[in-house]
Amino acid sequence: MYIKKILLAVALLGLVGAGIFAYTIYTSLFSPNTTFNNDEAHVFIKTNATYNDVRNALKPLLEDMESFDEVASRKGYVNNISAGHFIITKGSNNNEIVNAIRSGNIPITISFNNQERIENLAGRIAEQLEADSLSLVKVLRDSTFLRQQGLNENTALTLYLPNTYEFYWNTDAEGFRDKMVQEHKRFWNTQKIAAAKTVGLTLTEVYTLASIVQKETVKADERPRVAGVYLNRFNNGWKLDADPTVIYAVKRNAANFDQIIKRVLYKDLETDSPYNTYKYKGLPPGPITMPDLSAINAVLSPEKHDFYYFVADVSKPGYHMFAKTLSQHNANRQQYIRWINAQGVNR
Structure with a gap:
């Protein structure tokens, strides 16, 4: 009888121990373990990150790191780190x-606008x-x-179209470049290529002229008219005489784009640079x-005028006054010269 009581007690203790163990495991696995107040937290894990790097990224977000360590170890994550952008709810x-951080790499949206150089x-x-x-x-x-793209260092920028794109955060430099090539090909569809031929420009030339139009006016509704002016000049063999190209030439020659x-x-107009369209046709x-x-679309579909x-x-x-003759233009210029002098703008 005594031995039976001992065995029963041992069995009961075993059940209690097993219950405690099971509860501990359950708690480690399934109890909430976040400290942030927002609906979600974004975690960025670099390529070749160690588990310690992951812990450092998670530490401000989790209530109990030790329980997380235990679960991460049991699930084999410690030796199988994934890079990317992850969201924890x-x-x-x-x-x-x-x-979430093992297999939930979530794309992000990136954007870029009117950058002057590859750098x-x-x-x-x-x-x-x-x-x-x-x-x-x-x-x-x-x-x-x-060379494979038919470009050089001066035209390298023509591959990149300012917009918003979706990428995985851990995309490397080549991955970014290769996707941009595909986006470039997608943009230049049959209709746009035909439009470029209609205005008599290559795709690179369209992009280059569009860059001047971009700098000349911030008003999108005026860009087709400005593009028409430059195409009139270009097609008649005139110099473009575009102020933004002079500014670019001055910056480039000085190696100071800031x-x-x-x-x-007037002295800027004498800047010796192939980018100076006051000096070179x-x-x-x-x-x-x-x-x-x-x-770009303004150059492809310019306003037809004289x-x-x-x-x-x-x-x-933000807008401009347009003229068909030099005498009319000089009269228009006077209002601008008086205004800029009144503003005290000397540079």
Whole structure:
């Protein structure tokens, strides 16, 4: 009888122990383990990250790191880290958290606008993707790649169209570049290629002229008219005489793209650079910025008119006054000269 009581007691203790163990496991797996108040938290895990890197990223978000460590170890995550962008929802348990950061790499949207150089584009992308700016500059300016695309260092920027795109955060530099090539091909469909032929320009020339239109006017509804002016000049063998190309030439010659130039001076017009369209006929060797899609479309579908000149209209900020003759243009210029002198803008 005594032995039976002992065996019963041992059995009961075993059941209690098993219950406690089961409860501990259940708690580790299925109890909420987040501390943040927002509906979700975003976690970015770099390529080749260690488990310690993951712990450091999660520590501010989790209530009990030890229980998470236990579950991560049991599920084999510790030695199988996944890179990417992951989302943890408020109130998630350890099991859900491990599942989320192991196989839930979620794309992000990135955007870039009117960058003047490959270096500026690389810096903007590096702010949004894992790839660093140095690796981006290297692959975007790779001479072999550019030759394959029929481009050179001056025209490299024409591959990239300012817009919003979807990427995995851990996309590397080559991955970014290759997707942009595909986006470029998608944009230049049969209709747009035909439109470029109609205006007598190659795709690279369209992009280059669009970059000038972009800099000339911020008003999208005015861009087709500005594009028409430049095409009139171009098709008649005139110099384009585009102030934005002079500004770009001055910056490029000075190797200082951070300087701000609000007024083009007569001495600037003498800047010796193939980008200076006051000095050299035709289009510059490449774009002076990344044009918006509206500027590209303006060149592809320009307004047909007889205007050859334009100057800022001070009565309608952002817009311009257009002229068919030089005498009319010079009269229009006077209102702008008086206004800019009154503003005290000397550079």
